[in-house]
Amino acid sequence: MVDIRLTNTKTRTKHSLVPIDPQNVRLYLCGPTVYDRAHLGNARPVVVIDVLVQLLRHVYGADHVTYVRNFTDVDDKINARAAETGRPIRDITDETIGWYHADMDALGAARPDHEPRATDYIPQMITMIENLIDSGHAYAVEGHVLFEVRSFADYGKLSGRSVDDMIAGARVEVAPFKRDPMDFVLWKPSSGDQPGWDSPWGYGRPGWHIECSAMSEELLGTSFDIHAGGIDLQFPHHENEIAQSCCAHPQGEFARVWLHNEMLQVEGKKMSKSLGNFFTVRDLLDKRVPGEVIRFVLLSTHYRKPMDWTAEKAQTAEDTLWEWRVLTKDVEPAAEPDPRVIEALADDLNTAGAISVLYTLKDDPAKLLASARFLGLLRPELGDWVARDLAVIDSMAISVKDGIATLTQKMTDLREKAMESKDFSTVDSLKAALTEAGVEVRMSKTGVELIAGPRLDAAKLGALL
Ligand SMILES: [Zn+2]
Numbered sequence: 001m002v003d004i005r006l007t008n009t010k011t012r013t014k015h016s017l018v019p020i021d022p023q024n025v026r027l028y029l030c031g032p033t034v035y036d037r038a039h040l041g042n043a044r045p046v047v048v049i050d051v052l053v054q055l056l057r058h059v060y061g062a063d064h065v066t067y068v069r070n071f072t073d074v075d076d077k078i079n080a081r082a083a084e085t086g087r088p089i090r091d092i093t094d095e096t097i098g099w100y101h102a103d104m105d106a107l108g109a110a111r112p113d114h115e116p117r118a119t120d121y122i123p124q125m126i127t128m129i130e131n132l133i134d135s136g137h138a139y140a141v142e143g144h145v146l147f148e149v150r151s152f153a154d155y156g157k158l159s160g161r162s163v164d165d166m167i168a169g170a171r172v173e174v175a176p177f178k179r180d181p182m183d184f185v186l187w188k189p190s191s192g193d194q195p196g197w198d199s200p201w202g203y204g205r206p207g208w209h210i211e212c213s214a215m216s217e218e219l220l221g222t223s224f225d226i227h228a229g230g231i232d233l234q235f236p237h238h239e240n241e242i243a244q245s246c247c248a249h250p251q252g253e254f255a256r257v258w259l260h261n262e263m264l265q266v267e268g269k270k271m272s273k274s275l276g277n278f279f280t281v282r283d284l285l286d287k288r289v290p291g292e293v294i295r296f297v298l299l300s301t302h303y304r305k306p307m308d309w310t311a312e313k314a315q316t317a318e319d320t321l322w323e324w325r326v327l328t329k330d331v332e333p334a335a336e337p338d339p340r341v342i343e344a345l346a347d348d349l350n351t352a353g354a355i356s357v358l359y360t361l362k363d364d365p366a367k368l369l370a371s372a373r374f375l376g377l378l379r380p381e382l383g384d385w386v387a388r389d390l391a392v393i394d395s396m397a398i399s400v401k402d403g404i405a406t407l408t409q410k411m412t413d414l415r416e417k418a419m420e421s422k423d424f425s426t427v428d429s430l431k432a433a434l435t436e437a438g439v440e441v442r443m444s445k446t447g448v449e450l451i452a453g454p455r456l457d458a459a460k461l462g463a464l465l
Pocket residue numbers: 029030031212237241
C-alpha cells in the first residue's frame with residue numbers, strides 16, 4: 001500500500017494519511033460562489049485536488065473515494081449581480097455553474113462525486129443552527145443568529161491565533177446586537193427582494209460558513225478525512241466551519257486533515273483588478289492557451305508555495321507538451337505510470353517532482369504517456385489543440401514525424417549540392433518556407449535537424465512534401 005503523506009495545517013506536520021474508512025475515503029473542497037467566471041487563482045485548488053483524488057483512487061480503488069465540492073449559490077455578491085442586471089438569481093447561478101463546469105473540464109479536472117448547491121440544503125442548515133442554539137453555542141437576536149466564538153475553546157487553533165489577536169488583525173463587522181465582535185452570522189434576515197426562507201428566526205438566509213458544515217455532514221458524515229481549500233479561506237471561513245461542526249457534533253472529529261494551497265501571482269505581482277493583471281480561465285482559453293498548458297503550469301509549482309503565472313512558463317509548457325504529444329502519437333500507454341511519479345505525489349503532492357520525472361521518460365514514450373496521463377496531461381480529450389495541427393498531415397496518410405524526416409533528407413541533399421555549386425538560394429528558400437510553417441531549422445557540421453514547434457502549420461508543411 002502506498003503511504004500518502006500530507007502536510008496537515010491543523011497539526012503543522014506532514015504525516016501519513018490514515019483513512020477513517022479505507023472503503024470510503026472522504027474529501028471536501030470549498031467550491032466557488034457562483035456569480036462570475038472563475039479566475040485563474042480559483043483553478044489552482046481544483047487542479048491540485050483533482051490530482052489528489054486521482055492518487056486516492058489509485059491507492060484505495062476508484063469506487064472507494066468520495067469527493068464533494070460545493071456551489072455557494074446564496075451570497076450577497078450574487079444578490080448585487082442580480083440587482084445590477086435585473087436578472088433572476090437562479091438564471092445567474094445556473095449560467096455561472098455551466099461556465100464553471102466548461103472551464104474546469106477544459107483543465108482536465110474530473111467532476112466531483114457530489115456538487116451540492118447551498119440552496120438545496122437550507123433545512124439541514126436550520127437544523128444545525130437550532131442544535132447550536134440548544135447547546136449554548138449560538139444566540140438569536142433581532143432576526144439574526146450568531147455563533148458565540150468564546151463558547152468554543154479551540155477557536156483559532158487552525159490558523160494558530162488567539163481570538164484577541166484575530167480581533168486586532170481582522171476587519172470585523174461591529175453590530176450592536178453582537179455579544180463579542182468576533183461572533184459570526186449563522187442566519188440573517190432577508191427583505192422582500194432578497195432570497196429568503198422561513199425559519200424559527202423569521203424570513204431570512206444563511207451566512208456563508210454554515211453551508212459547508214451542513215453539506216459536508218450530510219454527504220460525508222460528522223468525521224471525514226480531508227478538507228481542502230485556498231489559504232485565504234483558513235480564517236475566518238475554515239475556523240468558523242470547525243467551530244460550527246465541532247460544537248454541533250462534539251463526538252465527531254469533523255475533518256482530520258486540512259490542506260491549504262498558497263495563492264497565485266501573475267508575473268510576480270498579486271493578481272488584482274486594479275493592477276490590470278486579473279484574468280479568468282476563460283480569458284486564457286479564448287487567447288488559445290490550451291487547457292492542458294494551464295494545468296501543466298499550475299502543477300509545476302508545489303501547492304504549498306506561492307505560484308507565479310508567467311507568459312514564459314506558459315510558452316515553455318506548451319513547447320514541452322507539444323513535443324511529448326508528437327513523441328507519444330500512435331503510442332499505447334504502458335499499463336502503469338512510472339513508480340517515481342506515484343512516489344512524488346504520495347510525498348505531500350509533489351506535482352513539480354512528478355513533472356520532472358516525465359522529462360526523463362522521452363526514450364520510453366509508452367511510460368511517458370501513462371505517467372503524464374496520471375497527472376491529467378496528454379489525455380485524448382485535452383489534445384484538440386495538437387490534433388487540429390496534425391489533421392492535414394493525417395489526411396496525407398503521413399505522420400508529422402515522417403514528414404519531418406522526409407524534409408530533413410530533402411534539406412540535407414539540397415545543402416550538399418549547394419556546397420558544390422556555392423549557390424545556396426534553394427537551401428535558403430526551403431529554410432524560409434520551413435520557418436514559415438513553424439519548423440525550426442538547425443544546421444551544423446554534423447548535419448541538418450528540423451524541429452516541429454508548437455506553432456506548426458500542418459497545411460504549409462504538407463505543401464513542402
Ligand atoms: Zn467552505
